[in-house]
Amino acid sequence: MFHINDNFTLLAESYLFSEVARRINAYKEAHPEVDIIRMGIGDVTRPLCKAAIEAMHKAVDDQADSSTFHGYGPEQGYAFLREAIVEHDYRARGIDMDADEIFVSDGAKSDTGNIGDILARGNRVAVTDPVYPVYVDTNVMGGRAGMLDTDGCWSNIIYLPVTAENGFVPALPSEVPDMIYLCYPNNPTGTTLTREQLKVWVDYARAHHSLILFDSAYETFIRQDDVPHSIYEIEGAKEVAIEFRSFSKTAGFTGVRCGYTVVPKALKGADSKGEMVSLNHLWNRRQCTKFNGASYISQRAAAAIYTPEGKQQTRETVDYYLRNAEVLRQGLLDAGLEVFGGTNAPYVWIKTPDETTSWEFFDILLDRCHVAGTPGSGFGPSGEGYIRLTAFNTYENTVEAINRIKKVFGTSK
Numbered sequence: 001m002f003h004i005n006d007n008f009t010l011l012a013e014s015y016l017f018s019e020v021a022r023r024i025n026a027y028k029e030a031h032p033e034v035d036i037i038r039m040g041i042g043d044v045t046r047p048l049c050k051a052a053i054e055a056m057h058k059a060v061d062d063q064a065d066s067s068t069f070h071g072y073g074p075e076q077g078y079a080f081l082r083e084a085i086v087e088h089d090y091r092a093r094g095i096d097m098d099a100d101e102i103f104v105s106d107g108a109k110s111d112t113g114n115i116g117d118i119l120a121r122g123n124r125v126a127v128t129d130p131v132y133p134v135y136v137d138t139n140v141m142g143g144r145a146g147m148l149d150t151d152g153c154w155s156n157i158i159y160l161p162v163t164a165e166n167g168f169v170p171a172l173p174s175e176v177p178d179m180i181y182l183c184y185p186n187n188p189t190g191t192t193l194t195r196e197q198l199k200v201w202v203d204y205a206r207a208h209h210s211l212i213l214f215d216s217a218y219e220t221f222i223r224q225d226d227v228p229h230s231i232y233e234i235e236g237a238k239e240v241a242i243e244f245r246s247f248s249k250t251a252g253f254t255g256v257r258c259g260y261t262v263v264p265k266a267l268k269g270a271d272s273k274g275e276m277v278s279l280n281h282l283w284n285r286r287q288c289t290k291f292n293g294a295s296y297i298s299q300r301a302a303a304a305i306y307t308p309e310g311k312q313q314t315r316e317t318v319d320y321y322l323r324n325a326e327v328l329r330q331g332l333l334d335a336g337l338e339v340f341g342g343t344n345a346p347y348v349w350i351k352t353p354d355e356t357t358s359w360e361f362f363d364i365l366l367d368r369c370h371v372a373g374t375p376g377s378g379f380g381p382s383g384e385g386y387i388r389l390t391a392f393n394t395y396e397n398t399v400e401a402i403n404r405i406k407k408v409f410g411t412s413k
């Protein structure tokens with residue numbers, strides 16, 4: 001008889017977004033006349049930029065002629081894209097990087113989820129709380145999480161609370177983790193770490209031989225000078241960190257699929273005999289075995305966003321979302337609510353007023369303002385008492401949502 005991977009049975013069905021949808025639909029059925037503004041959208045909504053579209057059209061035509069046809073490409077990604085990444089995302093910021101430290105993929109979800117393949121099952125994992133659920137769930141699948149406790153925490157995972165009390169800056173843990181997931185600018189809180197604050201973690205990882213898994217999917221939303229775009233801006237980070245990037249939020253590639261992971265050659269980890277082994281070598285081996293590369297068409301589109309036109313066009317789209325985020329942030333403050341994030345990220349994180357729970361406040365916003373958010377408690381125990389709104393709706397709907405919120409909350413204060 002064959003057996004399944006029991007770790008999968010430990011995972012609860014992902015209930016957050018289905019429960020949000022269920023409550024919205026139930027409300028609509030009871031109140032068919034109301035127009036609900038969805039501020040929980042976790043996907044981009046603006047179309048791809050012209051430079052990427054043109055590059056894709058041309059790449060499709062390449063596939064129509066035997067002299068320009070591309071079959072299997074390099075598992076690590078085409079040199080034209082790896083070199084553009086090195087040039088524009090690293091060397092332009094004063095970071096030395098080689099193209100063979102870049103691994104192009106179909107996105108950051110796959111890579112953040114698959115990286116555990118090359119890491120020991122016995123490693124202790126730390127995550128910030130609240131958190132992007134992929135880091136936790138993939139470690140449950142990989143057997144690193146232990147059991148789910150009644151408080152909503154996994155017994156073997158070290159939780160690093162990030163709340164208004166600590167200014168959304170995770171404190172160093174008392175128990176030393178082997179793997180530390182950090183995501184900045186953060187999903188779901190929309191907050192950032194300064195260079196100084198990130199350096200604390202790099203220094204800690206160096207001192208304790210821990211590995212930092214740094215997800216910078218929202219890097220392109222950064223507008224503040226003291227917020228690092230890459231963890232490799234911090235001295236010594238190449239010895240302790242893997243960085244994940246994605247073109248999804250950067251350039252609207254959620255449906256095109258392309259991202260990349262940086263595994264520096266200076267990064268080494270101990271095997272069970274204590275010998276130091278190159279992670280770049282292991283990840284390359286893993287990718288060559290399990291992955292046949294992102295599509296030629298996606299990679300041509302990704303390379304086009306590094307052209308002068310592509311850069312300008314993607315910047316305009318990100319600025320559109322950032323304007324929405326600012327409308328949200330300022331409007332919520334004006335309504336007397338406590339709000340975080342939203343300046344270098346497409347998310348604002350609201351403290352629910354009057355001790356209401358995340359779900360209670362979700363229902364209040366839905367019922368009184370006809371605005372739907374995402375309950376913070378769905379992202380981890382320390383998300384309780386918060387709700388997330390996103391900047392991915394239209395500018396007009398964002399303004400309308402804020403007007404409704406101000407009408408209800410602005411007058412009660």
Ligand SMILES: *Cc1c(COP(=O)(O)O)cnc(C)c1O
Pocket residue numbers: 106107108109110132183187215217245246247248249253254258259
């Ligand atoms: C959206 C998102 C990603 C990107 O995932 P892709 O697979 O590249 O689309 C990665 N990490 C976080 C935290 C995200 O929110």
